[in-house]
Amino acid sequence: MSEPSKAARRRRRRVLGWVLAALFVTALVMGPGPGVLLVNEPRSFLNFPLVYMWGLLWYAVEVLVVIAAYLFVWRDGEDEAA
């Protein structure tokens, strides 16, 4: 693989890394952070308490971000074990 393409891939990974980091922080702020106040009512959604469903949504986001990071970002040549 040519050097420029390697550099481009590294750049793309870095951008993706920042996007995922931003998503992860957003999930934290919205889930257990101040974002929960947006839904802080004793109502239900799809039969479940609204606050619990809100937590499930951000749980899914957090886990997907970590999986995406594992697949596409955490793979700098520096940490690939032989």
Next chain:
Amino acid sequence: MQAPDLLIDTVSRLPLLAQQGEMEASLKELGNLPIYVLGGYLVLLLLLGLLGWAKSKTGEEDYYLAGRGQGWIVSSVTIMATFFSSYALLGAPGMVYREGVMFALFSLNVPVAGVCVYLLGSRIWKVGRRFGYVTPGDMVADYYGSRVALKVLVALTSLFYVLPYVIMQINAGGIVAKELALFDTWTVLDSWGLGLIDAERRSFVIGSIVLAAITMIYIMVGGMRSVAWTDLVQGAMLIAGMLIAGFAMFHLFGGVGGFGRAVSEGLPDSSLTLPGTTGEWQWTLLFTVCVLGSSGSMVQPAQWMRFYSAKSVQTLKRGAVIFAAVLTTCFILGVMLIGLAGQVLYPLTYTLSQPIPDGPADVALPDEFGAVEGQAKYRVEYRPPTDATANGLVSWSWKGREGRAMSIEDKAALLSASDDPAWRTAVEALHAKTLASNEDEGTRAAFTAHPDVVGGPDSILVKIITTRLKVLWGAIGAVIASLIIVAIMAAAMSTADSNLHALSAVATRDIYDSFLRPQASERERVWVGRSIIVAATVMALFVVIVASQPEMRARYNILGMIAMMGLLAIGFSAQLLPIVIDMCFLQRGSRVGAAVGLAAGLLGTFFFSTLFKMLVEGLGNPAGPKALLEHINTIKTALPMHESVWGLALNIPLFCWISLFTQKPAVEKVREYRETFASKIGPA
């Protein structure tokens, strides 16, 4: 809000509950099965301990880090099992039972810990491999060039983390044994118990001793290898136990929809929203616990040493993703559901009270307000004034969602109970309180666990699985209930073993070897480490047994809530975060800055924790400390946050400021670290 009658009707139509509520299987119906399963499990642990010993080689690196060769499966599970603790199966559902739905959001801290496994763990692994570090103190002292101050402070931090955590795990073993009445007939030990074993606490004390003794033995025999292998068994049991427990709740309520409906319609508003039943869990507290609790627990000594012992960075990378995906699921879709089901099956009892200045000596309460523990919806109690207090007290209690609002008829009946003007004024005020919403500060009701949940909120999981699973799934249910009970023991042991093992490494390498006997041989150090495991276990066990005595419990309640103790321990370890981030990413701090920041952080955490409150009360409330405590309480009320935040609020600014004008680590060391982080290091 749903009308109470409609609610009762909805719950009574839940398919399995309606049939099973009346025929709740008693704990005794599980017979001796839990004892057999537990016995088999404990024998397996001892065998794994022996196997670890047979595979071990002489030397510290093998005893403490299993030769730095743990593969991704063992590494992932041992990191998870160390993180789990009894908090996962007792504390977390207990907190959801106590506080309601909002505490289920605490599950969102787990992916943060998963990210830390990779981001911090991979860098700690690299320098650990290159420079041969065994303990956290090795790395901190070597990087900053501090052979004394930082090494001692990091060792102290480890001690502050490990001891509460080990105490908490041993206590959990006692709780499980007590709930199962495992050793109630073992009277033969009473005469050896130095008065510490009585009929009521027999199972608790002996259960604690059994858990502590077996854990101690297999760590001493096989070191890290045994700890990791037993963690593998324990971790698998935990994951299965947490997920099955959640699945069982869906089944118990007739499916996912039935469960959701029962919870949505059965819980009072205070349990469906923030700040929870107690009103303590503002979003600031929940958020800071989620962010700092998880990251703090990833730099505690046992986890730090697991990073060293991994085979490669790839191992930790896989561990991180497994940790984040599997463990979070186990919490939010598993064990947290138990707490929610608990509030439906065993509603909390709420009480609103109104003082009556110069209340009447006697009030003839109508019969319908008499003592009510059974089916009645509410009860009223009146406590007349005594010589010591000028005020009487009238209280209105109810269970779960029903009965908060006092009806006009109830109020009229209460008013007619006495002609005393003070009584009438108090009843009017109490009536107004019962009509006010939960969110209205000052009208939040006090609460206690359901009378059937005798062990308090932390025992809700044991209560539900032991009474419901056999009814639900017959003989298989009894086996699963037994396995989940053993999983609780596994959770406690997997954390206790890791922490005791880490403490022995820290005390031996960072204290004994550094200051007391630098000339000690490797063999001698391993034996000193084993002795420390014995000493720490005995000390923790002693604290558990003494603190569980009724008079101690009434005075200090050290063992009060498993979850709160865990969060306090994490508050101390979180003070290592600035140092770890500096070493791994920034390389801007200085030795003096790190030491002063860490010391200030530990002190800050202590002052804002319940330990300081207990100390002040224990000292008889002297004026100075009491005034300080009042100031701290004012700050905590205005800004409810995890203790670690207050520690870090001192730690980080001091670390940064002092580092500006004090000597940085050696340039050569910083260069070596940067090179190591940028390099590609394969497995040994």
